[in-house]
Amino acid sequence: GENVEQHPSTLSVQEGDSAVIKCTYSDSASNYFPWYKQELGKRPQLIIDIRSNVGEKKDQRIAVTLNKTAKHFSLHITETQPEDSAVYFCAARGFQKLVFGTGTRLLVSP
Amino acid sequence: NAGVTQTPKFQVLKTGQSMTLQCAQDMNHEYMSWYRQDPGMGLRLIHYSVGAGITDQGEVPNGYNVSRSTTEDFPLRLLSAAPSQTSVYFCASSPNRDRAYGYTFGSGTRLTVV
Numbered sequence: 001g002e003n004v005e006q007h008p009s010t011l012s013v014q015e016g017d018s019a020v021i022k023c024t025y026s027d028s029a030s031n032y033f034p035w036y037k038q039e040l041g042k043r044p045q046l047i048i049d050i051r052s053n054v055g056e057k058k059d060q061r062i063a064v065t066l067n068k069t070a071k072h073f074s075l076h077i078t079e080t081q082p083e084d085s086a087v088y089f090c091a092a093r094g095f096q097k098l099v100f101g102t103g104t105r106l107l108v109s110p
Numbered sequence: 111n112a113g114v115t116q117t118p119k120f121q122v123l124k125t126g127q128s129m130t131l132q133c134a135q136d137m138n139h140e141y142m143s144w145y146r147q148d149p150g151m152g153l154r155l156i157h158y159s160v161g162a163g164i165t166d167q168g169e170v171p172n173g174y175n176v177s178r179s180t181t182e183d184f185p186l187r188l189l190s191a192a193p194s195q196t197s198v199y200f201c202a203s204s205p206n207r208d209r210a211y212g213y214t215f216g217s218g219t220r221l222t223v224v
Contacts, residue, residue: 001169006152032211044153044198044217087151095159097168097214098143098202102152 002027006101013080014109021104023090031065032093033073038103039086047088048075060065080108081110112136114222116201116216123191123223131219133201139214141204142184146170146197147218153200159184160207191223 003026025033030046034049050057050064050073057064061080066073073092077084085108089100117132135142143158145168155168159178173195175187184203188195201216 009150034213043217045215046213049211096141096166096207097155097158098204099155099169100145100153102150 002030002092002097002099004090004092004099004101006090006104008104009102010107012107012109015080015082016056017077017080019080019084019106019108021075021088021090021106022072023074023092023101024070025092025099026071027092027094028068030092030094032098033064034091034093034098035062035064035075036091036100037086038089044089052055053089071073077106080106082108082110089097114201114214114216115203116199116219118219119217120126120220120223123188123221125193125223126193127191128187128189129191131199131201131221133184133186133216134182135184135201135203135214136182137203137205137214139203139205140180140181140207142178142200143168143204144174144176144184144186145200145202146195147200148197156186156199188221191221193223195221196223197221 006023011024036044038044065077087103114135144156145153157176159165199219
């Protein structure tokens with residue numbers, strides 16, 4: 001089955017810096033790669049997603065890139081703000097199952 | 111349109127007790143799933159359903175049962191609770207069983223087994 005690895009587990013940046021979170025997946029049949037943000041005590045919220053027929057997608061300060069050959073995808077957050085502090089999860093969906101990475105705790109210091 | 115509704119929000123069980131975590135969605139989503147979230151381990155898939163009457167196992171199904179008699183409801187049953195089942199449980203739904211997009215999560219159930 002699918003296996004998703006996510007790095008780093010924690011990431012500390014200064015406000016205004018960029019943050020990059022990386023994930024790898026194992027199942028070459030996976031075709032959907034969402035990213036979720038989870039604030040303390042809250043449910044995961046979808047922030048951006050990408051399909052396997054697209055290499056990059058942007059939404060304001062957030063971008064995701066996908067390298068199908070290497071089976072890895074990354075989340076890029078530019079001009080980070082304190083409200084970006086949260087746990088971020090990547091996920092990959094193969095046949096009927098959405099499998100998550102173990103999460104990255106992002107801390108943005110003012 | 112309430113989205114995905116989970117009940118209860120909190121629950122404390124004694125070892126060996128049984129209970130059912132409820133999940134309901136009002137978006138006519140085909141696909142529904144249950145995850146558990148433990149510190150440092152992300153969200154792990156317990157069971158999922160691609161439509162009424164159809165269920166299948168995820169990564170960590172042992173100790174849990176599910177059924178899907180209607181499109182709207184997907185309850186998760188713990189037959190004999192164990193301390194290892196202490197976790198936060200999330201239900202999630204998606205519109206289409208085959209084409210992945212738009213997963214919506216419920217607000218979660220925090221379960222403690224003592």
